Amino acid sequence: MSITETLALVLALGLGTWALLTGPRRFGAGLTAALAALAYLLSLAPLLWLALGGLAAGLWAVVRWSNRPAWLDGPAHKARDWNRWREITQWLLVGAIALAGAQYAVNVWQLDSGVPSVARPDVVDAFLPIAALIQLKALLTLGLWDSHHPAGLVMLLVAVGLSFTVKRAFCGWGCPLGWLGEQLYQLRRRLWHWDWRTRLAQAPQWLERGVTGVAWLSDWALRLVKYGLLAWLANLVLGGMPAMMVARYLDGAYHKAADLKMWALFTQPSTGMLLGMAAVLALAAMRRNGVCRYLCPYGALMAIAGVLSPYKVRRNTALCLREGRGMACDKCHRACPSRIRVEQVLTVHSDECHSCQRCVAACPAKGALAVSLPRHRLPLSPRLMTVILVLFLFLVPLMVHTAGLWQSDTTGQLRWMLWQQLDRLPMF
Numbered sequence: 001m002s003i004t005e006t007l008a009l010v011l012a013l014g015l016g017t018w019a020l021l022t023g024p025r026r027f028g029a030g031l032t033a034a035l036a037a038l039a040y041l042l043s044l045a046p047l048l049w050l051a052l053g054g055l056a057a058g059l060w061a062v063v064r065w066s067n068r069p070a071w072l073d074g075p076a077h078k079a080r081d082w083n084r085w086r087e088i089t090q091w092l093l094v095g096a097i098a099l100a101g102a103q104y105a106v107n108v109w110q111l112d113s114g115v116p117s118v119a120r121p122d123v124v125d126a127f128l129p130i131a132a133l134i135q136l137k138a139l140l141t142l143g144l145w146d147s148h149h150p151a152g153l154v155m156l157l158v159a160v161g162l163s164f165t166v167k168r169a170f171c172g173w174g175c176p177l178g179w180l181g182e183q184l185y186q187l188r189r190r191l192w193h194w195d196w197r198t199r200l201a202q203a204p205q206w207l208e209r210g211v212t213g214v215a216w217l218s219d220w221a222l223r224l225v226k227y228g229l230l231a232w233l234a235n236l237v238l239g240g241m242p243a244m245m246v247a248r249y250l251d252g253a254y255h256k257a258a259d260l261k262m263w264a265l266f267t268q269p270s271t272g273m274l275l276g277m278a279a280v281l282a283l284a285a286m287r288r289n290g291v292c293r294y295l296c297p298y299g300a301l302m303a304i305a306g307v308l309s310p311y312k313v314r315r316n317t318a319l320c321l322r323e324g325r326g327m328a329c330d331k332c333h334r335a336c337p338s339r340i341r342v343e344q345v346l347t348v349h350s351d352e353c354h355s356c357q358r359c360v361a362a363c364p365a366k367g368a369l370a371v372s373l374p375r376h377r378l379p380l381s382p383r384l385m386t387v388i389l390v391l392f393l394f395l396v397p398l399m400v401h402t403a404g405l406w407q408s409d410t411t412g413q414l415r416w417m418l419w420q421q422l423d424r425l426p427m428f
């Protein structure tokens with residue numbers, strides 16, 4: 001494991017521990033015990049897992065029996081505090097990716113002068129989604145585990161597993177590109193506070209209705225684009241490539257150099273690529289979550305997996321100010337970056353819900369809104385969402401690493417040779 005991966009892991013474990021210690025007692029304790037049991041079961045490095053198991057058991061004891069001071073629990077419902085958990089988690093993930101990116105840049109830079117002394121962080125394989133889909137097909141049809149970019153498949157499965165559990169929380173809490181899009185959007189709003197809806201409100205009613213209708217239809221049509229891209233990729237890999245070709249591809253030079261190809265694509269972009277990147281950045285700046293909503297095939301995959309998630313945003317009408325007190329509250333809707341009409345439904349089934357909990361944080365009626373299981377059971381606080389994210393995005397890869405299934409076995413010498421002839425590599 002490289003230095004940056006270890007550093008990111010230690011930080012993530014620290015954040016997860018902090019969240020566990022400050023979270024609700026019973027759930028935190030159960031989660032810690034489950035983690036210890038899982039670590040033990042999956043262990044192939046008994047000493048490491050014994051140490052982690054001891055840590056988890058210690059945490060469990062602290063959470064279960066200590067009389068924690070009240071300040072440790074924090075306010076029960078304070079919007080700023082709730083949003084802060086998501087921001088801390090996002091910053092941790094963005095920091096981890098930035099560190100890995102810097103180490104990877106040094107690694108490639110050193111390739112020019114021979115075998116690098118700085119190791120390649122395997123987590124960069126997470127940015128090879130097509131390779132990961134091909135690896136998935138190889139695993140399902142041939143029982144073949146790719147040894148060149150295995151971390152890519154691991155991260156794909158982790159992201160899908162996360163979506164099965166808490167919908168698109170990966171998009172709302174974990175994706176560095178989603179975070180970048182949000183920063184661009186907020187920057188554009190600060191520099192140029194233009195909103196067509198505000199302008200339209202001053203227009204005649206017939207015009208307002210017409211434009212709103214066209215915008216609604218266009219939004220629906222554009223949201224299908226990401227599913228189209230996902231279907232095209234899936235068909236290319238799962239339908240268009242026979243199993244034997246998959247095996248040949250995974251053994252070929254092109255696949256072994258897939259990360260270097262990706263690096264060259266972004267660091268030496270063609271004019272078309274530059275124009276495409278500019279269009280994507282402009283979309284992210286002009287439309288909140290625009291890239292996640294319209295273009296990202298990964299987001300489409302998370303949305304499909306999220307349909308089966310038991311955790312969803314649920315509104316308790318007995319406590320909501322609308323039904324409970326007859327008030328015209330719609331704070332949850334106005335806080336939602338995906339503009340979902342939360343105040344009009346009991347459960348948010350929308351594929352655009354990122355489980356970001358902004359609506360929950362904005363709700364003035366305690367308990368009226370929560371990301372919870374059916375019948376409002378086991379609501380997830382942002383702290384517990386952080387713990388779940390850390391478990392999926394850091395501890396699962398650690399377990400896979402411990403089992404020896406994370407590391408690439410492409411040698412430095414081979415990578416140097418592939419780098420020298422990157423433009424001439426055959427695909428099969």
Ligand code: SF4
Nearest residue numbers: 336353354356357359
């Ligand atoms: S419904 Fe709530 S959790 Fe879902 S995207 Fe909107 S604000 Fe976020």
Ligand code: SF4
Nearest residue numbers: 320321329332343363
């Ligand atoms: S913000 Fe809360 S109280 Fe207001 S409509 Fe939404 S769920 Fe009900």
